[in-house]
Amino acid sequence: MAQASDIRVLHEPSQSDLREREGRAYGGSAEGIRHHYDVSNDFWPLVLGPTMTYSCALFESAQDALDDAQNRKISWHLNASGAPAAKSALDVGCGWGSVLEAFSRIPSIQRSVGLTLSDAQAEYLRQRDIPRAEVRVENWAVHRPVESYDSIISVGALEHFAKREESRDEKISVYRDFFARCRQWLHPTGRMSLQTIAFGNMKREDASDFMNSDIFPDSDLPFLDELIEAMSGLFEVVALRNDRLHYARTYDRWANNLRQNRGKAAGIVGEEHVERTMRYFKLTSMGFRMGKQHLLRFALRPLVRDWAVTGADYWGARV
């Protein structure tokens, strides 16, 4: 059996899968991300609640509390990415740190890394000082890990990778670059989980200007087939769920929280911003209910040459 030191080296997918970083906005525009998230660290808790998780929750019933549903979602990703047995873990697009916090409660994880492009989120996380977690204000396209990861989670980041003006092929090559890098950073026995919004029964050109320019500038959504094409030869799909109605419900809960805290929120960001956010929440909820957008969750296993690894049913780090 190989020594731990032997198998922790990073291995290379083909160079054609990787792209040089092209321009400041490649792989996620810092300006676009700051526009949406860097409102104020006092604003988002009023909307998101104590978990500070800004992505689709996982409900068991309509009566579930939002916080319970958010924690269930995080557990799903921990299990899908083999985190309970991992030694090192990465969160691409770590937000306000709910996944890093969950990593820190897993005894086997000695080191976790969170990437974000938001200064406000990084500042918030520095104050939280999560044990064994390193937070980097860094684009995944320039991330250079010091050693491989056993577990990679990315929730609600991929929506920012591609730009609206890019062609289908350009979008796929950005996604493929992302999957190739994750595949390269992942230990052969590692796992990855991914959550993203995707276009459903709508055409890309029908996306509303309000959403694309006012709410999420410099961002575009993938189609499921683009992701499948982008990961082909790099990952196999272990599980895939489309939980779009869970996201409609999540947005409804955020709208509810915002309404209840309306006075306080308006004091922080202004009445007009509150009104705009409310409209965005309702529109998005409606879009998920109508199936215009889907919410995809993937459990992925890296494709490796070694059939002894491919056929083994262990999860997480080989100790």
Added chain:
Amino acid sequence: MSEKTPDALAIQTWCMNYIARILHADIDRLDPEVEVERLGLDSSTAVALIMSLEDWLGIELMPELLFDHPTIGGLSKHLASRVTGAVAQGAMA
């Protein structure tokens, strides 16, 4: 709300006028017992309707309402019972 609480018919009339206005449609040709989707509402006009109803009635409404009550007739009856409930609750407080 300072005026008297609207009943189902008042809410229905308000909705039909609103829809006729935003869709530039003849109100007499809009059937309140037909699904709002078939009246021609899309996601943004449906959300506009919901948010305007919220402002008018002073209660919180979620988009799922239109899936539970897909006709204006049914929606109006449901909303009438909610505003009556909200008024009763307010009177008790």
